[in-house]
Amino acid sequence: MKTTVSIIGLGLIGGSLGLALKRNPDVHLVGFDRSYATADEAFRRGIIDTIAPSAKSACEQADFVIFATPVNTTVAIFEEALEWTFKEHAIVTDTGSTKKPIMDAAVALQEKGITFIGGHPMAGSHKSGVSAAMEHLFENAYYILTPSKTTTEHQITLLETLLETTKAKLIVLQAEEHDRMTAIISHFPHLVASSLVGRLAAQEEQQPFVKRLAAGGFRDLTRIASADPVMWRDITIQNRDELLTQVDGWLDQMNTIRSMLVENNPDQIFDFFSQAKTYRDKLPSTYEGAVQGALYMTFDLHIDIPDHPGIISEITKILADADISLTNIRIVETRTDVYGILVISFQSAAERKRARQVLAQATDYSMHVL
Ligand SMILES: NC(=O)c1ccc[n+]([C@@H]2O[C@H](COP(=O)([O-])OP(=O)(O)OC[C@H]3O[C@@H](n4cnc5c(N)ncnc54)[C@H](O)[C@@H]3O)[C@@H](O)[C@H]2O)c1
Numbered sequence: 001m002k003t004t005v006s007i008i009g010l011g012l013i014g015g016s017l018g019l020a021l022k023r024n025p026d027v028h029l030v031g032f033d034r035s036y037a038t039a040d041e042a043f044r045r046g047i048i049d050t051i052a053p054s055a056k057s058a059c060e061q062a063d064f065v066i067f068a069t070p071v072n073t074t075v076a077i078f079e080e081a082l083e084w085t086f087k088e089h090a091i092v093t094d095t096g097s098t099k100k101p102i103m104d105a106a107v108a109l110q111e112k113g114i115t116f117i118g119g120h121p122m123a124g125s126h127k128s129g130v131s132a133a134m135e136h137l138f139e140n141a142y143y144i145l146t147p148s149k150t151t152t153e154h155q156i157t158l159l160e161t162l163l164e165t166t167k168a169k170l171i172v173l174q175a176e177e178h179d180r181m182t183a184i185i186s187h188f189p190h191l192v193a194s195s196l197v198g199r200l201a202a203q204e205e206q207q208p209f210v211k212r213l214a215a216g217g218f219r220d221l222t223r224i225a226s227a228d229p230v231m232w233r234d235i236t237i238q239n240r241d242e243l244l245t246q247v248d249g250w251l252d253q254m255n256t257i258r259s260m261l262v263e264n265n266p267d268q269i270f271d272f273f274s275q276a277k278t279y280r281d282k283l284p285s286t287y288e289g290a291v292q293g294a295l296y297m298t299f300d301l302h303i304d305i306p307d308h309p310g311i312i313s314e315i316t317k318i319l320a321d322a323d324i325s326l327t328n329i330r331i332v333e334t335r336t337d338v339y340g341i342l343v344i345s346f347q348s349a350a351e352r353k354r355a356r357q358v359l360a361q362a363t364d365y366s367m368h369v370l
């Protein structure tokens with residue numbers, strides 16, 4: 001007998017989870033998405049085995065239900081689900097970036113005897129939708145579970161066992177603690193990234209050329225501002241209190257920076273940057289064999305490449321032939337007739353190491369891991 005797992009919401013996270021869970025041949029995957037085109041694409045890509053006609057049908061046939069919908073939608077569906085009949089032993093979970101409001105909304109389901117364990121894989125992308133789904137997305141990433149007071153150890157173990165094929169590092173946290181930490185390292189930085197883009201847009205009229213100058217630093221800092229506004233609207237609403245605390249701290253810090261600029265003391269300015277560098281450099285990082293750290297990490301390989309047409313496809317073909325998937329690719333600097341730097345990101349340090357070996361055999365480009 002196969003284990004039936006239903007995924008509601010087959011976008012980046014639901015789709016990626018489906019691909020990872022399909023590594024287990026004993027799992028039968030049922031999917032539902034409010035967009036039939038999305039469910040159909042998930043089926044055609046082999047992410048799910050069957051398309052359910054409704055969220056109700058998906059829930060009622062499952063041993064495990066995974067909600068991978070925007071967090072306010074998840075809360076809304078929980079209310080409808082009070083009328084549905086789940087299997088007696090079913091375990092319901094979610095993937096939402098916030099946890100306390102989801103756990104609160106699940107109380108009514110738990111009162112009806114339905115087991116709910118909150119979940120949040122701490123890996124993702126600014127891309128959304130099923131077409132961006134990747135089997136390896138969660139490898140080495142932290143995957144946080146937030147059980148409630150009534151959850152048993154056995155139920156947590158059952159969910160952990162199901163999620164093993166994601167190859168994520170499962171950890172258990174309190175929902176409040178989760179929301180405080182994700183405000184610091186994910187939700188507030190997202191507000192900052194979007195506001196930096198807003199500052200650029202607001203000054204474009206006076207400086208029409210400025211956006212063309214937005215190079216590496218600005219792009220690195222604001223990549224996440226290209227993420228789905230619905231997802232981030234919902235997260236911001238649900239984690240508002242923690243975000244207000246972060247905004248207050250940031251305003252204080254900006255005032256300190258303002259004073260520093262007014263005083264214009266070189267030692268003080270040096271210390272400001274030096275302290276940040278020392279702390280940033282000590283964060284769990286991308287060295288070979290590193291485990292995923294406080295930050296969502298990419299495993300970058302820097303390659304010095306001659307600036308000639310076709311160079312990128314040459315390199316991506318070598319990687320594709322070796323079955324190595326990359327998560328991002330960009331050129332940091334190119335000038336005609338000189339070497340540029342191609343930065344390729346991988347899912348894991350092991351994948352990057354393999355890419356380096358394969359490229360070293362096929363080319364004589366020099367490569368660096370920073
Ligand atoms: N994107 C990330 O980096 C990331 C990382 C970790 C967790 N999450 C969380 O995972 C969840 C999904 O995010 P995503 O990035 O996969 O978003 P997504 O936009 O790629 O996918 C969401 C899917 O849900 C579907 N959907 C929306 N309303 C629905 C409804 N009423 N019924 C059925 N399907 C519905 C959409 O059609 C879409 O296919 C969110 O709660 C998000 O907070 C996102």
Ligand SMILES: O=C(O)C(=O)C[C@]1(C(=O)O)C=C[C@@H](O)C=C1
Pocket residue numbers: 096097121122123124125126127185186187224296
């Ligand atoms: O890498 C990105 O694009 C992300 O924004 C991923 C990210 C994050 O902030 O780290 C975003 C939200 C999720 O809840 C988890 C991961």
